Amino acid sequence: MLSCILVEPESPGNIGSIARLMMNFGIEGPLILVNPPNLDDDAYKMACNASRILEDALIVKTFEEALALVDFSISTSRESGDQYNINRISLLPSDLERAIEINGRVSVVFGRESSGLTNAEISKTDMLVSIPSDMAYPTLNVSHAAAIIFYEFFKLSEKNKRPVRLEGASGQEKGMLFSDFDSIVDILERRDYRRRNFKLIFRRVIARSFITSREAYTLKGILSKMLSSLDKKD
Structure with missing residues (x-):
């Protein structure tokens, strides 16, 4: 089951947009919010018919609490390191095929709109994914990044509908x-x-x-x- 973790999101509207994207691309797991703002009218307006995802969202105080709810976590960042920057070695969204095969709780982690995830937070996740973009302006809005990642998972899930799935390590x-x-x-x-x-x-x-x-x-x-x-x- 795939879920989504938002770490200290700053915009209720973005939270609503991501809830809508989760429904668009069949993300079944809960939306897990770490220390979020109040989910106001803007959040529900952007969620449209995905208000149920907002209502069922799990709210926790710390990143560690969020990670304890899943078996495999995939952090996201615009920055990708080389072989000497171990913490920032990343995969592309198109490289996530094996994650679909995990029979467990997989979650994609998105950071703050203003500053993303810290190095310490990334180091606590299992894997890092980076979305390539033009270096003239490489930073994506968090909801746009979520759309790309969710779409890749949607494509892969349709491709990999297999009768037998591997029991991934918890x-x-x-x-x-x-x-x-x-x-x-x-x-x-x-x-x-x-x-x-x-x-x-x-x-x-x-x-x-x-x-x-x-x-x-x-x-x-x-x-x-x-x-x-x-x-x-x-």
């Missing part, structure tokens, strides 16, 4: 995997900046592989044995 299963990996890194690497990079790269690789529940279980077993072996050496 957020909890991936969290257990990351916990063991982090512990191994903490034992083997003393330099803080290298620890951070190793942990972030591992999370990004796991995200891009769209691992299944069974794969996560198998990897967890291997990492647990490695960790146990390292603990015995200490």
